[in-house]
Amino acid sequence: MRCLSCREEYEYEEANAGTCKECYEEASETEEELKREIDDLKSKLKFLTTRSPVDPHNPNNSSSSLFTDVLLVASDEDDCGDGAPSVPAHKAVLVSRSPVFRAMLKNEMEESRSGTIRISDVSYEVLCSFVHYLYTAEVTLDEQMACELLALAEKYQVKHLKAYCEKFMKSKVDVENALITFAFASQHNAEHLLEASLLVVTDNMDKLTKQDVYKELIDKDPRLIVGIYEAYLAKKDNTASSCSLPQNPS
Amino acid sequence: MRCLSCREEYEYEEANAGTCKECYEEASETEEELKREIDDLKSKLKFLTTRSPVDPHNPNNSSSSLFTDVLLVASDEDDCGDGAPSVPAHKAVLVSRSPVFRAMLKNEMEESRSGTIRISDVSYEVLCSFVHYLYTAEVTLDEQMACELLALAEKYQVKHLKAYCEKFMKSKVDVENALITFAFASQHNAEHLLEASLLVVTDNMDKLTKQDVYKELIDKDPRLIVGIYEAYLAKKDNTASSCSLPQNPS
Numbered sequence: 488m489r490c491l492s493c494r495e496e497y498e499y500e501e502a503n504a505g506t507c508k509e510c511y512e513e514a515s516e517t518e519e520e521l522k523r524e525i526d527d528l529k530s531k532l533k534f535l536t537t538r539s540p541v542d543p544h545n546p547n548n549s550s551s552s553l554f555t556d557v558l559l560v561a562s563d564e565d566d567c568g569d570g571a572p573s574v575p576a577h578k579a580v581l582v583s584r585s586p587v588f589r590a591m592l593k594n595e596m597e598e599s600r601s602g603t604i605r606i607s608d609v610s611y612e613v614l615c616s617f618v619h620y621l622y623t624a625e626v627t628l629d630e631q632m633a634c635e636l637l638a639l640a641e642k643y644q645v646k647h648l649k650a651y652c653e654k655f656m657k658s659k660v661d662v663e664n665a666l667i668t669f670a671f672a673s674q675h676n677a678e679h680l681l682e683a684s685l686l687v688v689t690d691n692m693d694k695l696t697k698q699d700v701y702k703e704l705i706d707k708d709p710r711l712i713v714g715i716y717e718a719y720l721a722k723k724d725n726t727a728s729s730c731s732l733p734q735n736p737s
Numbered sequence: 738m739r740c741l742s743c744r745e746e747y748e749y750e751e752a753n754a755g756t757c758k759e760c761y762e763e764a765s766e767t768e769e770e771l772k773r774e775i776d777d778l779k780s781k782l783k784f785l786t787t788r789s790p791v792d793p794h795n796p797n798n799s800s801s802s803l804f805t806d807v808l809l810v811a812s813d814e815d816d817c818g819d820g821a822p823s824v825p826a827h828k829a830v831l832v833s834r835s836p837v838f839r840a841m842l843k844n845e846m847e848e849s850r851s852g853t854i855r856i857s858d859v860s861y862e863v864l865c866s867f868v869h870y871l872y873t874a875e876v877t878l879d880e881q882m883a884c885e886l887l888a889l890a891e892k893y894q895v896k897h898l899k900a901y902c903e904k905f906m907k908s909k910v911d912v913e914n915a916l917i918t919f920a921f922a923s924q925h926n927a928e929h930l931l932e933a934s935l936l937v938v939t940d941n942m943d944k945l946t947k948q949d950v951y952k953e954l955i956d957k958d959p960r961l962i963v964g965i966y967e968a969y970l971a972k973k974d975n976t977a978s979s980c981s982l983p984q985n986p987s
Contacts, residue, residue: 488738488751492760501738505761507749510742514764521771528778531874534897535785537833553843554828556804577829578804583787593803624781647784 539622540575541615557581557592558603561614572611573603574618584621585643609639620648628655634671641675649677657683662691666700673711689719789872790825793865807831807842808853811864822861823853824868834871835893859889870898878905884921891925899927907933912941916950923961939969 488499491511506514540552555575562571581588581604591598598604606614613635620626624647626636633652640649653672657680660668665687672681688695692715695701705712738749741761756764790802805825812821831838831854841848848854856864863885870876874897876886883902890899903922907930910918915937922931938945945951955962 488754488757490757490760491754492756492764499757503758504738504741504754505758506742506755507738507740508753508755510740511755511761514742514768518764518768518771521768521775524775525771525778528775528782530897532778532782532785534834535782535787535872535874537785537787537829553832554806556806577827579787579827579829582803584784622785624785647780 537577537580537622539619540577541618543612543616543619543626552576556602557598559614559618560603560605561609561611562605562607574611574614576618576621580621584647585645587643606639609635613639617648621645624648626651628652630656630659633659637677637680638675641677650679653677653680656680660684660687662687662694665691666695666698666704669715670700670704670708670711673708673714685715685718688715689722692719787827787830787872789869790827791865791868793862793869793876802826806852807848809864809868810853810855811859811861812855812857824861824864826868826871830871835895837893856889859885863889867898871895874898876901878902880906880909883909887927887930888925891927900929903927903930906930910934910937912937912944915941916945916948916954919965920950920954920958920961923958923964935965935968938965939972942969 488501488504490499490505491508505511538553540555552575555577557576557578558573559576560571560573578592582592583589588604590596591604593599606617609617613632616626616632617636617639620636626632626648628636628651633655637649637652637656640646640652656668656672656677660680660683665684669681669684669688671677672684701712738751738754740749740755741758755761788803790805802825805827807826807828808823809826810821810823828842832842833839838854840846841854843849856867859867863882866876866882867886867889870886876882876898878886878901883905887899887902887906890896890902906918906922906927910930910933915934919931919934919938921927922934951962
């Protein structure tokens, strides 16, 4: 039997048969169609992307931001913001990406009148990446950046960015960081990350209860630890009952 | 032999074999990956689409256009534009979609100072669809709308819209409209449409030279007709030489 796809391997045994000719041809057509759809979407995306007013790889480079009508200012909690570095942006873009900006700018609030929005507890670098994402849906993440952007995305309800950071952080969960990640996810309502880190935590209870962060959490947020024990017990019960089922069929 | 794809047809003959199992599984994985990529792109697209300031299906509906800073006015040639219907828009969006708007608004030209851009020879309905496309890359076309938008897209160098209209018009080329489409494509530098309509024209020379539009074109733009005859002869020569090749191998 000859495979129409990998022609170099001329013959295969009946046991290794995949599809009939018709299905193979249909699958090839489907693949071509999907690729065309991807090209169309990419071209649409390129067309609809409004030029970002900031270059996150070179934040100090004064980029050519045309017709901006609002300033975002990175300010520390104690800082009144004078002289703090700012990023220009377009109100129309901000309100279309974030319901929080929308409420802020649409109603006659302080931010709308002054044309300045203070973003507290954030570095200038993170603010640049945040604004750049609002224009391009693109960002280069590392662990630190993902944490800070997830917190910002939650605060300003930018769901697309939050999901992106959560996905990245989920891929980085391990025994070492599971507990701290679980606490972080709980603080910022990151459900998917919470679930993923809780799984690692409950799989490694013996190790994790010896970590310093465990002791710190007991002091800081004991309810979180209670939640972990509840999940641990529920999991143990589940495993026990699913293990016992084949042995004791009713 | 059993097809892994259309399981209901359990058996097929060796002659109808498509792929081996490995290739089938690989192809299924590829399809899943492509579908995931499409979902990601669609979600990105949704996130990055700025709300259109106009509803093309209901142009008279005053939509909630926030923070617009420029007016586009549909004006006839003789009309000075006073009282003509206008569409609000954002300069930042216009300059990012069209190099012509960019030059107009970036430099201190009349349009930039007045905050009003006159779009001549266009109906209010077409202008609405044009602006809506600049925000969403979406439009419902019929033949008339495709013609008018293609002309606008060429004038303001909105390549994405021009390509979309050309594709639509290409699909509508037939013997009846080939000649007039060819003239239209030539007028608006629509290369793909020009090629497609020329093909139909040169395939139907005997019919088309009898049409009224042929006689009109001889008066209005004789060079266009010369181009058609040149293409016709070149095609005839090509066909003749490719036909004669198998008969007279050297």
